[in-house]
Amino acid sequence: MKIETVLAQVMSEIDRAEKIHPVWPRNHIHQCAVIAEEAGECLQAALNHDEHKGSKRQMITEAVHTAAMAIRFLKNIEETDPNE
Ligand SMILES: [Mg+2]
Known part of the structure; x- marks a missing residue:
């Protein structure tokens, strides 16, 4: 598979997931669990x-x-609560 195809599919999935599940966990453990x-x-x-x-x-x-x-996970890493 061409890298352009891979990246397009991944970007599309990020967009889809953010619409379906707009709330991303603030806790590292829960983020990694996803x-x-x-x-x-x-x-x-x-x-x-x-x-x-x-x-x-x-x-x-x-x-x-x-x-x-x-x-x-990486996109939201700065917004992660350090106390969670
Ligand atoms: Mg799946």
């Missing part, structure tokens, strides 16, 4: 694909979700 949840879904999609129960498209979708949430 990333980890998506990474877990990516792993599940990879396991499903490996066992011929899932598509490559689903793996890509979950990898895009993971990248989008990692970028959202």
